[in-house]
Amino acid sequence: MLFSRALIPTVKEAPADATNASHVLLSRAGYIRKVGAGIYDYLPLGYRVLRKVEAIVRQEMDRSGALEILMPALLPGELFKETGRWDLYGPTLFRIKDRKGGDYNLGPTHEEIVTDIARREIRSWRELPKNLYQVQVKFRDEPRPRGGLLRGREFLMKDAYSFDADEEGAKASYETMRQAYVRIFDRMGLTYRMVQADSGAIGGSTSAEFQVLVDSGEDAIVACGSCDYAANVEVATVKAVHDGGAAPTSEPPARVHTPGHGAIEDVTKFLGVTPAQMLKSLLYVAGTEVVMAIVRGDHDVNEVRLARALHVDEVFLAGESDVEKATGAKVGFAGPLGFKGRIVVDRAASLVGSGVTGANETDWHLRNVRYGRDFEGQVADIRLATTGDACPSCEAGKLTQYRGIEAGHIFILGTRYSAAMGATFIDEKQQTRPLVMGCYGIGVSRLVATTIEQHHDDNGIRWPMSVAPYHVHLVTIGREDAVLAAGKALYDALGSAGVEVLWDDRDERPGVKFKDADLIGVPLRVTIGGKGLAGGNVEVKPRTEVDPKKAELVPVADAARVLAERVKAALAGPAR
Numbered sequence: 001m002l003f004s005r006a007l008i009p010t011v012k013e014a015p016a017d018a019t020n021a022s023h024v025l026l027s028r029a030g031y032i033r034k035v036g037a038g039i040y041d042y043l044p045l046g047y048r049v050l051r052k053v054e055a056i057v058r059q060e061m062d063r064s065g066a067l068e069i070l071m072p073a074l075l076p077g078e079l080f081k082e083t084g085r086w087d088l089y090g091p092t093l094f095r096i097k098d099r100k101g102g103d104y105n106l107g108p109t110h111e112e113i114v115t116d117i118a119r120r121e122i123r124s125w126r127e128l129p130k131n132l133y134q135v136q137v138k139f140r141d142e143p144r145p146r147g148g149l150l151r152g153r154e155f156l157m158k159d160a161y162s163f164d165a166d167e168e169g170a171k172a173s174y175e176t177m178r179q180a181y182v183r184i185f186d187r188m189g190l191t192y193r194m195v196q197a198d199s200g201a202i203g204g205s206t207s208a209e210f211q212v213l214v215d216s217g218e219d220a221i222v223a224c225g226s227c228d229y230a231a232n233v234e235v236a237t238v239k240a241v242h243d244g245g246a247a248p249t250s251e252p253p254a255r256v257h258t259p260g261h262g263a264i265e266d267v268t269k270f271l272g273v274t275p276a277q278m279l280k281s282l283l284y285v286a287g288t289e290v291v292m293a294i295v296r297g298d299h300d301v302n303e304v305r306l307a308r309a310l311h312v313d314e315v316f317l318a319g320e321s322d323v324e325k326a327t328g329a330k331v332g333f334a335g336p337l338g339f340k341g342r343i344v345v346d347r348a349a350s351l352v353g354s355g356v357t358g359a360n361e362t363d364w365h366l367r368n369v370r371y372g373r374d375f376e377g378q379v380a381d382i383r384l385a386t387t388g389d390a391c392p393s394c395e396a397g398k399l400t401q402y403r404g405i406e407a408g409h410i411f412i413l414g415t416r417y418s419a420a421m422g423a424t425f426i427d428e429k430q431q432t433r434p435l436v437m438g439c440y441g442i443g444v445s446r447l448v449a450t451t452i453e454q455h456h457d458d459n460g461i462r463w464p465m466s467v468a469p470y471h472v473h474l475v476t477i478g479r480e481d482a483v484l485a486a487g488k489a490l491y492d493a494l495g496s497a498g499v500e501v502l503w504d505d506r507d508e509r510p511g512v513k514f515k516d517a518d519l520i521g522v523p524l525r526v527t528i529g530g531k532g533l534a535g536g537n538v539e540v541k542p543r544t545e546v547d548p549k550k551a552e553l554v555p556v557a558d559a560a561r562v563l564a565e566r567v568k569a570a571l572a573g574p575a576r
């Protein structure tokens with residue numbers, strides 16, 4: 001592609017609402033343009049990358065034996081009504097009325113539609129297993145669309161659905177998908193972890209997320225440095241407990257005046273104690289009850305586990321007025337002594353030998369507080385795993401906390417949809433049984449943005465070869481005939497070798513061209529200038545090399561071969 005003929009509208013300014021690197025860079029480098037809130041155009045470069053991600057996903061899905069189909073994006077409301085999701089989805093579902101007043105919705109995901117196919121087309125155990133997938137546009141009316149392609153209201157997704165005769169078959173289908181996902185994320189050149197996830201309201205029995213490790217990611221995960229263990233902090237098992245340092249006190253609880261010091265950091269500083277000595281007492285609403293959860297000051301409450309310990313579906317942090325009503329004190333001064341409601345104490349907090357906690361009186365705390373002596377409660381593991389915790393899976397490993405972006409999710413659905421919609425089959429014993437389903441998603445357009453979140457620097461994008469819009473960015477300096485002729489020759493030779501080249505043939509200053517090349521982020525840059533050419537050389541620089549002096553001189557005659565080999569090697573090997 002000749003730059004002069006292309007549509008690559010690079011700009012200096014990022015959109016005002018862009019906070020993520022990917023949103024800023026995709027906009028500045030001319031890959032996408034906003035059409036409406038959470039709705040984007042893919043300009044030529046953006047669409048090339050989207051199609052490359054899609055191609056990798058499609059190749060690996062096909063290789064795994066999955067069958068590609070295409071279901072509609074516009075869906076009759078009846079299907080979601082059959083499973084109850086018409087109501088469950090709430091305002092996130094885009095609802096439409098047709099001219100006859102009929103209910104329709106735009107597909108946010110396609111479980112009902114694919115289950116409808118299965119109930120019509122699958123009859124016998126002999127036809128199983130089946131895995132049907134599609135790459136289709138999805139719609140979700142997000143309350144706050146943000147991050148450009150990270151969380152849009154219209155986005156491209158690959159969603160696959162497996163159908164098996166039993167749980168064992170479903171597990172085999174799940175394992176096949178897991179392996180396909182590993183190949184997909186490896187080929188994309190991403191650093192990621194497959195983590196145990198909470199299947200939440202979907203009710204799956206086996207579930208994992210593919211988290212791309214990015215500091216700006218919205219999910220917190222912990223991973224072991226010594227083995228494969230990784231989990232969302234909400235589901236990570238907390239193994240070891242340590243006592244926070246202080247020996248059990250024999251002193252009785254003592255009131256201390258802590259005027260205005262409600263927050264953990266303030267109190268610890270004011271009293272000269274460590275956060276691990278604080279018994280952080282938080283109030284939660286669980287059903288109709290207000291309960292107290294106690295964790296150490298250096299730990300956080302795992303609300304999923306707290307809910308489980310209390311045998312409720314969900315807990316909600318109590319509001320200010322609830323806290324004041326339950327403790328008689330302002331937020332920041334709650335504590336277990338004298339608290340009338342139920343108390344759940346984290347295992348680590350229960351071992352604190354001499355704790356500091358709120359006195360249930362505004363501006364007062366208590367020192368020398370010990371669980372078992374001064375207060376009682378249900379002991380359970382209700383804290384989030386964090387950096388430094390012992391790995392629950394291996395002997396010596398320690399957990400480190402990372403932030404990630406969820407780029408894929410695989411789980412076994414069971415019979416929730418098939419049972420609700422009557423998608424059954426006849427088994428070997430002539431019995432009618434519901435199909436056992438699995439479902440497997442990858443956010444294709446989100447992966448475009450996620451890749452940039454992991455691969456960029458201050459100057460622009462640094463695409464892995466496998467998804468880059470072009471393999472080689474050819475820059476010619478000046479308008480000399482010799483330079484243009486050498487450029488044309490290299491451009492043609494690379495094209496014949498199957499290398500995708502963007503040739504910046506514009507009549508622009510070198511500085512402008514180099515700036516654009518860095519911003520656009522093609523993995524290999526080759527520069528042809530009069531001076532180099534006089535010495536018989538062109539200059540090759542990988543986008544990952546930031547030092548301008550480190551450009552490599554390659555003889556003109558070898559340039560096409562050398563570049564083609566590097567492209568080939570990068571595409572074959574790990575692309576990172």
Ligand SMILES: [Zn+2]
Nearest residue numbers: 224391394397
């Ligand atoms: Zn481990």
